[in-house]
Amino acid sequence: MREKAFLYNLKAILVFLFFLLGPISGYSQKKNKKKENTTEIAKDTTSSKKGKKYNDLVKKGTVKKGLFNIIQVKTDVYFEIQDSLFEREFLVVNKLSQVPFQVNDAGLNKGMNYENKVISFYKDTIARKVWVRSYLPKVSSPKEDAITASVKDNFSESIIEVFDIETKNNDSTSIVIKVNKIFDGKQKSFNDVLSNISFGGSVKSDLSYIESLKAFPKNVVIKSQLTTSISEGGPSLSVTLGVTSNIVLLDKVPMKPRFSDNRIGYFTEKHWYFADAQQAMAEKELITRWRLEPKKEEEERYLKGELVEPKKPIVYYIDPSTPKQWRKYIIEGVRDWQLAFEKAGFKNAIIAKEPTEADVDFDVDDVRYSVITYAASQKSNAMGPSVVDPRSGEIIEADIIWWHNVMTSLQSWMRIQTGPIDPKARGNTFSDEHMGEAIRFVSSHEVGHTFGLKHNMGASFAYDVESLRSKEFTSKMGGTAPSIMDYARYNYVAQPEDNVTAITPKIGDYDKYAIEWGYRWYGNDDNEQLKLNVLIASHENDPIYFYGEQQDGSNLIDPRSQSEDLGNDAVKASGYGLKNLKSVVNNILNWTYEKDKSYYETAKLYIGTIGQWQLYNRHVMNNIGGIYLNVTVHGDNKQSYVPVPALMQKRAADYLVKNVITIPQWLFFNPILDKTNPLKDSPIGPYEYTPYTLSRELQYSILYDLFSDDRLLRMTENELYQRNKTTEKVFTVNELFSKMHQKVFAPTILNKSLSILERMTQKNYVDVLIISTNKLFEKTDAKKTIDIQETLQMPHLCSLDDAHMMRNINQSSLKRVTEVTSDKKGELNKVLQLLKTKKSTGDQSTQNHYRDLIQRIEKALNNTTF
Known part of the structure; x- marks a missing residue:
């Protein structure tokens, strides 16, 4: 049995070697060919x-x-x-x-x-x-x-x-x-x-x-x-x-790629290039864009500057499940980009339509069709991703997802931001025409993404705040920022007496310039890159064409590139915004009134108003320790890193003292509370917030971020570098602490009894310093960190840029040996000495409060080890 098994295995091995190595040299070419034929699948016997x-x-x-x-x-x-x-x-x-x-x-x-x-x-x-x-x-x-x-x-x-x-x-x-x-x-x-x-x-x-x-x-x-x-x-x-x-x-020959430039915002595909002549590998990024080319017979006309129709236009289909009353507005939002593509030399380049009987094979899931898909969902959002050929960056097809409940966000924005100046934006339900115009704006924004455009969060910084109050200026510019790819919302700066009517974001000059840069066809011109650079150079000194990359919202560095802000002065813009918010609060009960209906709409509008207040606070706060991050190239004579002017930072700190350290009574304690608390929907149902709890948490959130390690480190870097470079005044960490300390502990210094809100603010201030100082040494009270969360989050659209945030700047190494540690512990010691001196002043609640803080600070300082 063993011999038979051995012979059988030997035979199997020989057969395997025969097929692996081919016939031995004694076999003729003819036999070799015959053997090859026996392996072909054409033999009917095999089939x-x-x-x-x-x-x-x-x-x-x-x-x-x-x-x-x-x-x-x-x-x-x-x-x-x-x-x-x-x-x-x-x-x-x-x-x-x-x-x-x-x-x-x-x-x-x-x-x-x-x-x-x-x-x-x-x-x-x-x-x-x-x-x-x-x-x-x-x-x-x-x-x-x-x-x-x-x-x-x-x-x-x-x-x-x-x-x-x-x-x-x-x-x-x-x-x-x-x-x-x-x-x-x-x-x-x-x-x-x-x-x-x-x-x-x-x-x-x-x-x-x-x-x-x-x-x-x-x-x-x-x-x-x-x-x-x-x-x-x-x-x-x-x-x-x-x-x-x-x-x-995919095409045998990919589309000719166009390389990205950080001074203009396109989504990209990374690519590595190797060549014998190199001394190092070249890493480049290809922008994502449609293959838009003139017809062969019209290339000469195009290159002379005449408008021509593209060989293959970009076509978007409207999902048949889209409610009929919104279809025309979505289509108009797409067609609004025609003018931008005319800047690139193409007419009738963009088509939006509903599928007809002629489109017999239409299927929303077929990649031959770019579709604006309507999703029945409670989600309030819209987004515009694309399918891209990664070899070249060519966009093959676009998918805009339009969630049904996006209209809830639009209505909230319009009521809160424009209700005081626009009577059409006040009711629980808008007219189809008014909502339709909002849908048109969102359609244009999302379609912009499917052309390859990223968010340009710096566009809104181009306009002077006062110009947003000008009827003439806003009518001329046609929107709230020079790019619809910004998160520039409705005009919350304009006041009722300004009579401004152009209050909705529109496709602007930056958008037209970006499309021209990405889509102008140069054929086989070897000077394409040179011409693209010339186009950028001709626009880069005009703030209207400034591109500001979307940043990580939890550590925003450049305050010019913020989400949902307006104008070039956050303090001034937020001040005007607060005036309008007061008007909203005074009218919430009237605007949401519906006989025999609950106060649900009232509560939702109320919490949205509070969220807008918090948004203004953050717009302002991000100027403190802020740095203007410019994209520079050799020869442009620009500074890459420009600290926010000291005066602006001081004004920002004063704004926070006035509107955050001092909790606004008109916002958190008003007649609305006789009917309802602020309310936010949650997975477990409507969730109500009491005013004391909500104001405490939102104030804490601002203070925690205000004294974040990275912000204080940027201020320290600025102080070190600028004082060695120039005599220009800088805003220092010590000045920030001094300004906040003087306000937070003003009644204590004057031996006054503290109100509940004053005690709340002091506890927030002290706790922020304790928690953040302990984190520097990876140690926390009771082995538990406090999870700082945004209690209130305003709705956003199309979170597409998460993987494309602004460049990282390392400020995180060994924070415990930076000045941040000394500054925070120094402020805690300063507070401790004040409280020990004043611990017997004020009423009983005030004295209890002081003793509590003293014990907390002493425990924190004693438990912090090096």
């Missing part, structure tokens, strides 16, 4: 054995012709792939097409693109397999350079899937593979939906199936129903997701 002969498959099933012919035999699905398509590059695009309640509630909706990857198919006739490989197309090198061989080896493809070759067509120009496993949830190679939407787990294949298939000349569309189970501390729930996978054929 017959498997029962998958091509004609039988076609006869038994249905065939849909397209990029891949799709053959369906009952529940089995086959791709027929032409030989010409092997080793071509495809983009797999996966989207959600249906979601159940649990997923909708988590913020995931129809139309969301959650996974893209570049793949290629490789035919292996020896093994009778088709291998699928994927790679990241982010590396390039010249074909003729020696380093290219190394690039290929060091940035190679990875195998992600394999299929058996089932048969081939009759003229041997295509092969057939069975593809069920990649679309019914058995394999994650083409569609890993659960990981990409952060659900984890696995698909239950017995509860999943392929729903429908479509084939078109350059793509195939496969829809599946994939089921999993989720549990959130309770019983397991079955969740079925409708997913759509597109496989799109």
Whole structure:
């Protein structure tokens, strides 16, 4: 038995070596060729054995012709792939097409693109397999350079899937593979939906199936129903997701890329370039943009400066599920960009329309169609992502997701920001026309993203605050900022007596300039980069064309580039905003009145007003320790880092003293409280905030951020650098502490009894210093940190730029040995000495308060070790 087994194994090894190494030298070329032929799948005997002969498959099933012919035999699905398509590059695009309640509630909706990857198919006739490989197309090198061989080896493809070759067509120009496993949830190679939407787990294949298939000349569309189970501390729930996978054929020759410039805001794809002539690898970023080109016969006219129609315009379709009364406004918001593209030399470049009977193949999930998808959801948002060819940055298709409840945000903004100057913006329900104009604004903003434009949070800084009160200026400029890509909201600066009517954000001069820079066609002109640089240079000294990158809101450095601010002076703009807020508060009960209705709308408008007050506080606070971060290049004679002027920082501190250290009674303690508390919706239902609790938490939040380590370190850096460089006055950390100390402890210094709010402010001030000082030494009271959260968050749109924040500046190393430690502990000691001196002054509540603070400070200082 052992001898037979040995001989059998030996024979198997010899056969394996024969196939691996090929025939030995004694075999003729003819025999070698004959051997190769025996491995081809064309032999009918092989096909017959498997029962998958091509004609039988076609006869038994249905065939849909397209990029891949799709053959369906009952529940089995086959791709027929032409030989010409092997080793071509495809983009797999996966989207959600249906979601159940649990997923909708988590913020995931129809139309969301959650996974893209570049793949290629490789035919292996020896093994009778088709291998699928994927790679990241982010590396390039010249074909003729020696380093290219190394690039290929060091940035190679990875195998992600394999299929058996089932048969081939009759003229041997295509092969057939069975593809069920990649679309019914058995394999994650083409569609890993659960990981990409952060659900984890696995698909239950017995509860999943392929729903429908479509084939078109350059793509195939496969829809599946994939089921999993989720549990959130309770019983397991079955969740079925409708997913759509597109496989799109990419052009053999990618679009000519355009490299980014940090002085103008485009989304980008990073790319590495290797070449023999280099001394270091070049890392560049390709902007994302549509391939907009003149027709061949009109290239000469275009280059002469005449407006021409593009070879292929950008077309957006309106989701048929969009309520009819809003469709025209969404379409108008798209068409408003026509003028911007005319600056780039193209007319009729943008088309927005509803699908008609002529669009027989229309499908919102088909990547041939850019769709503004309407999502029935409680989420109040909209966003405009795109599907991009990562090889070149070419936008292939755009997906704007429009959540139904975005109108709640629009109404809140308009009532609070413009109610005092616009009677149309006061009621619980707006007219369709008034809401429609707001929808048009959001449509334009989101469509701007699908052109590749990032947020320009610095645009609003271009306008002088007083000009926003000018009817003539606002009518001329047509909006609240020179870019609709800013989060410049409605005109909260204008006062009722100003009679300003142009109060809505519009597409502005920066937007037209950005489109011209990104979309002007230069053909094969070798001087393209030079011409683009000249275009930027001709605009860079005009503040209207300033680009300010979106920043991390938790550590904002440049106060020019803030969200939802207006004008070039946050103190002045916020002061005007407060005047209007007082008017809103005085009218909330009247504006929200509905006979026999609850005070729900009243409470919601009230908390929105408080949120606007907090927004103004932050706009102002970010000037303290702020630095203007300029994008500079050699030869422009500009400073890269410019501290906010000391006078502005002092004015900002004075604003906070007046409006935060002193809690505004008109806002937190008024007749509205006789009817309702401020109310915010939450997953567990409406959540009410009492005025003492809400004012305490919001004040604490400002104080904590005001004395953040990074802010104080920037002020210290400024003091060190500026005093060695110039005699210009600087605003120091000691001045900030002194100004706040004098206000917070003013009644204590005067031996007065403290009110509840005054005691609250002192506790907040002291606690902020204790907690932040302890954090420097990684030590906290009772081994627990206080989690500082935004109690109040105003609604935002399209959080697209999270991965594209402003450049990082390292100020975090070894904070415990910086001046911040000494400054904070010094202020705590100063407060301690004052309280010990005054501990017997004031009424009993005041004295109890002082003793409490003394014990807290002493414990904190004694427990802080080096």
